[in-house]
Amino acid sequence: MTDERPTPNPPLWLVMLASAMAGGMGWGIRGQYGHETGAMIAGVLVSLVLVFLFCPGNSSIHVIRAAAMGTIAMGFGGSMTYGQTIGLTHDGPLIGNWNALRWGMLGLAIKGGVWIGFAGLFLGLGLGGKRYKPFEMFLLILGMLMAVLIGWWLFNSPHDPANNRLPFLYFSDHWKWEPGVELKHRPEIWGGLLCALAAGILYAALAKGDRLARNLALWGMLGGALGFPLGQALQATNAWNPDFFRESFVGDVTRYFNWWNIMETTFGTVMGAVLGLGLWLNRRRIAVSSEQDVSPLPNWLIALLLALHVALLTLVEFSSFQWVDDVYDLGLMMGLIPLVACVRGRWWPYLQLLPITLLPIAGKTLRAVADPINPSVSWLVYLILPILLAMTLAVWFARKAKPAGEHPAFIRNALLFCTWVYFGLNYAFFGFPWPWEAWGGRTPNAVLFFIAAMGLTLTALFFSPLGRRWQWKAWQKDWD
Numbered sequence: 001m002t003d004e005r006p007t008p009n010p011p012l013w014l015v016m017l018a019s020a021m022a023g024g025m026g027w028g029i030r031g032q033y034g035h036e037t038g039a040m041i042a043g044v045l046v047s048l049v050l051v052f053l054f055c056p057g058n059s060s061i062h063v064i065r066a067a068a069m070g071t072i073a074m075g076f077g078g079s080m081t082y083g084q085t086i087g088l089t090h091d092g093p094l095i096g097n098w099n100a101l102r103w104g105m106l107g108l109a110i111k112g113g114v115w116i117g118f119a120g121l122f123l124g125l126g127l128g129g130k131r132y133k134p135f136e137m138f139l140l141i142l143g144m145l146m147a148v149l150i151g152w153w154l155f156n157s158p159h160d161p162a163n164n165r166l167p168f169l170y171f172s173d174h175w176k177w178e179p180g181v182e183l184k185h186r187p188e189i190w191g192g193l194l195c196a197l198a199a200g201i202l203y204a205a206l207a208k209g210d211r212l213a214r215n216l217a218l219w220g221m222l223g224g225a226l227g228f229p230l231g232q233a234l235q236a237t238n239a240w241n242p243d244f245f246r247e248s249f250v251g252d253v254t255r256y257f258n259w260w261n262i263m264e265t266t267f268g269t270v271m272g273a274v275l276g277l278g279l280w281l282n283r284r285r286i287a288v289s290s291e292q293d294v295s296p297l298p299n300w301l302i303a304l305l306l307a308l309h310v311a312l313l314t315l316v317e318f319s320s321f322q323w324v325d326d327v328y329d330l331g332l333m334m335g336l337i338p339l340v341a342c343v344r345g346r347w348w349p350y351l352q353l354l355p356i357t358l359l360p361i362a363g364k365t366l367r368a369v370a371d372p373i374n375p376s377v378s379w380l381v382y383l384i385l386p387i388l389l390a391m392t393l394a395v396w397f398a399r400k401a402k403p404a405g406e407h408p409a410f411i412r413n414a415l416l417f418c419t420w421v422y423f424g425l426n427y428a429f430f431g432f433p434w435p436w437e438a439w440g441g442r443t444p445n446a447v448l449f450f451i452a453a454m455g456l457t458l459t460a461l462f463f464s465p466l467g468r469r470w471q472w473k474a475w476q477k478d479w480d
Contacts, residue, residue: 007284010053010465015276018459021452022049023272025419028265028445029426032368036078036331037317037360041422043074043119044357046272048415049456050123050279054286056465061349061406062288065342066126067414068349071357072338073122076331077115077224080193081186084172085111086263089232090239093178100177101236105229107171111190112228113221116271117197120220120278122339124213125204127279129287132208132343134297140203141336147199148192148332155191167191196332197221212285219278220271227270231263258441265448297345306351309337310359317360318367350398353414354390358421362386365425382428386421393417415460423453 026042033041047070055063088094088104125132132140158165161183166174172186197217204213238245238259245254279286313334315324328334338356341348362383370378397410426449427433433442464471 008054008056008286009283010468012280015053015280016273018049019046019276020269020273021455022046024265024269025449025452027268028261028449029422031261031264032426032429033361033364036075036334039078040071040075040357041361042268043071044353044418046275047071047123048411048418050276052411052415053465054279054283055288057408060288061346062126064349064406066123068342068352069126069339070119070123071353072335074119076118076335079331080111080190081188082111084186086232087173088177090236095240108228108232109225112224114190114193114197116224117217117221120275121200121213121217124216125210127286127288128210128212129289130208130210134340134344137340137343141332141339144196144199145332147195151195152189152192156188159187161185212282215282216278220275223271223274226274227267230270231266234266235259235263256439256441256444258445261445265445302341302345302347305337305341313360318363347398350394354394355387358386358390361425365429369428412460416457419453419456423449
């Protein structure tokens, strides 16, 4: 059974603009935190924006599940190495080498496409109206993990640089590009993740008939394949033409740019806009189920899985236990427990969108900016209060949710909270680059993130997805 409501039809310009701001700010902030958990910042912002605009009224737990699944899956691509791939396009010894530039851009297109394809796939799984049982999701992720091994063997092996043996499709630096230079040859895994993504798309399309998941995965791949090279094109252009960006008429602005962060922000902006466009074009396929779970996972099992996942996540992010990294540092493996718990647990989607996603970001911020003289204040401001507030919001809305539906104000409030908590933590990580003080390399991106945060705030407060119009106190109607 699905909701018998009109096809969601938010304005295309707003969909693309809001998702671009969410993606640009989220991915730009991701650069400070890195890897799988950092990418979930962009995942939670883009997913919340899209379900807010395309699921008016937020009447089903499945809406929240879709946002949580998109958030989790955005982290899968964080397992890929890409620093040397970027280096092929702008490292000093390779400037002027067009073959290296083209090869690096191809690698970025492939890696970016795989990365965002996962987010599109799982967001589509949540919005397509198909029901997935916990054991079914477990088997799906297990099958995708097996596909990782197959794809790694096909595309990313052999990796034996000591004997000059590298994969045919190798997108990191090696002796072909810099002969005679001692390099650290990175093992790659993009081929394994590509096969895992293909396996997920085939299962959704063939076994479940889930066309939205299939189509949104392909649109995500397009967004990533465009966004990563386009963002890097800006950074590479600066590296290839430094005098122009320092001494020409644009130098007064661009001399303050942190070009790596500009690349990341551009990547996120493009992928967010394209993912929003893809969902808008497939809006007739959105069919969020209004049925209650027949057999939701019991609360004791959710609590047990939560304790296990948080413990492993904390160890991966903040310890140096090799066995934990070997087991849980792969993005797909890190997403196994959350995805299984999301598809039938009522509490997990709320917790995933708020405290679980926030925990490693707040912890990394604390580690980076803690005051050694007065650490208690740093712990309170950067970790305890944000997590406590996130937990309070998640628990309060989960308890207030109606048995046959969800509280319509949750998505709006979650978007506002996530926008400003990640902006605030990142601003501290940046070292508080206030725009009225002397500008430095962090100031331009801080200004861009503030503009994006204000745009998302105005959208959350004053746009009514049900009425498809801007309204004063639109947020108040969710509480009436």
